[in-house]
Amino acid sequence: MPRPHDPEALVAALRTGDRGALARALSVVEQGGPPAVDIGRLAWPLGGQAYTVGLTGAPGAGKSTLTNAIVGLARRAGDEIAVVAVDPSSPFTGGAILGDRVRMQDHALDPGVFIRSMASRGHLGGLALATPQAVRVLDAAGFPWVILETVGVGQVEVEVAGAADTTVVVVNPGWGDSIQANKAGLLEIADVFVINKADRPGADEARSDLRTMLELSELGPDDWTPPILLTAATTGEGVAEVWRAVTEHRTWLEDGGGLAVRRQRRLREEIRAIVAHVLQSRAFAMVGAANLDELVDEVEARRLDPYRAAERIIGDD
C-alpha cells in the first residue's frame, strides 16, 4: 500500500491508470506547498502529449453543457478526455458548487472521461500556479485532451482559460448588454467564438457584433481568424462544428509553428510566477511574524511607507 500522499507512489500509480491515485494527486496539487511541487516535477518528464482546450464565458452561458457535448464527441472519436472545471467555491458549502457537475453526469460511468472541479479560493495567484500543475498530472496520466473550463469574468479566471493551446469563448445572444463583463479580456484570448443558445433572439446581432470587433482588432494576413459558430448545446446543434474548429485551430498551430511559440510563452510566464512565489515565501520565512508586526506598526504610524517596509524585509535597508 503506498502512503496516500507520497508523491513518487502517486505519480507511479496514476501512470498505470489508477483513477484514485489521479484524484489524490490532483488534491495534493490543489492544496499547494512542497508536495504539490514534487508531484508537478515528477509528472513533468512523463508528459508532453496532452492538448489543452480552454473554455470560458460568462456565468450561465452554457459552458458546462457545451463541455459535456464536446466530451461526447471526443469519446465517439475514441479519445480519452479530462475536464478541469474552475469553480468559484462557496464558504457556506465548503466546496465547489455542484450545479455544473450535475450537468456532466452523462459521462459519470465512462472510465475514459475524468472530470475534476478545482476551487478558485485561496491566495491570489494560487489558481494560476495550481492549474498548470493539474494539467501536467492529467498529461502524465495519459489524457490526450484536457479541457480547462472557467467562469470568464475575472482577470485570473480569464488568464487561466487563455493559458491553453486553443481557447473557446462562449457567449449568448444579447451578451453586448453586459458590456462591463470583461468582454475585452475574452476577445483577446478567443481562438473560437461560440454563440450558444443561438435559438434565442439576438444571435445574428451577436454575430455581427463579434465580426465588427474582429475587424477592428486588425488581424494580419498570417493571423488566425477566430470562427464564430452558433450552437444550441442542450440539443447538440452546432457542437460538432465547434469541435471541428478546435481541431482545425490545432492543425493550424501545429503546422505553422505557433503551438511551440504559445507553449514557450506559457512556460516563461509560469517560471516567472514560480520565481515570485518562491522568493516571497523565502522573504517571509526570514522575517519573524513579530518583526512584521513591528514594521506594520511603523507604517501605520506613517513613519515608514509600505515600500520601505518591503525593502527592510528584503534586507536592502
Next chain:
Amino acid sequence: MPRPHDPEALVAALRTGDRGALARALSVVEQGGPPAVDIGRLAWPLGGQAYTVGLTGAPGAGKSTLTNAIVGLARRAGDEIAVVAVDPSSPFTGGAILGDRVRMQDHALDPGVFIRSMASRGHLGGLALATPQAVRVLDAAGFPWVILETVGVGQVEVEVAGAADTTVVVVNPGWGDSIQANKAGLLEIADVFVINKADRPGADEARSDLRTMLELSELGPDDWTPPILLTAATTGEGVAEVWRAVTEHRTWLEDGGGLAVRRQRRLREEIRAIVAHVLQSRAFAMVGAANLDELVDEVEARRLDPYRAAERIIGDD
C-alpha cells in the same frame, strides 16, 4: 513649470488642490514602475484621513448609478469625494469603457468630486498593487471619502473592492440565477448588501436568500451583521439608507477597534505583494533574456522542470 512627471512636484501640486497634477499623479501610478513607487512614497506620510468604500457587484447591477447617487449625498453633506472605477479596458478602444462614466456626468462640473477610471489590464497583480497607490494619492490630495468601484466577478476585482474600510455589495432581484458569478466571494467581503432595481419582481426572494446565507455564515454576537437594503438607484429611492448604513458601519469599526485591525491586515497584504514584486523584478534582471530562453528550451525538452528552472534563476541550483 514642473516637469510633468516629476514625483515631488506632482505630490506638492496635488496638495494645493491642483486637479491636473492629481490626474497626472494617478496616471503615473497606473503605469507602475519606479515613478509610481516614488509617488506612493511621497504621498504616504501626507495621508491617513481618507475613508475608503468598496462598491462591487455583477455587471449591470447598477453600481455606477448607485455611486452617482452616493456622490450626491456626500456632496450635500459638504464632503468632497473621489471615485476610482476599475473598468475592464478594451484592446480596441485602448482605454476604459465609457458607459459607466457617462452615467456620472451629474458631477462633471463639481470641483469637489473627482472621478477616475483605472484599467484592469496588464500583468497579474498590477491592479492589486496600483489601487492602494491611487487611494493614497487621493488621500494626500485631501479627499475624506474614496469610493472604489469594481466589477465584482473575478478574484482580483473582488479583492480590490474588499480591500476597503467598508464594502458595499450590489445585487439585483433574480441574482440567485447566476449562482456561478462568484457569489461566495461577494458574500465574504460584504459589509452592506444592496438589492438594487428592487422595483423588479424577485426583490423579496433575493432578500430572504441573502438572509438565509447570512444565517448559515454563523456570525458571532460581536460580529457586524451586514444590513440588506432595497434601492432603485435610478429614482434615488433607498440610497440615503445605503449611505447611512455605510456611516454606521464606519462608526462601528471606529468605536470597536475593527478599523485599525482591517487597515493593518491590508497593509500586511500590500507589503507582501510589494516584496514579491520587487524580488521578482530583481531575479529577472539578474538573468539575461537569452539565458531565460535557454532555460525555457531545456524545460520544453523535458530535461528540466519549471520549478528547477525557477531555482536556477534564483541561484539555488
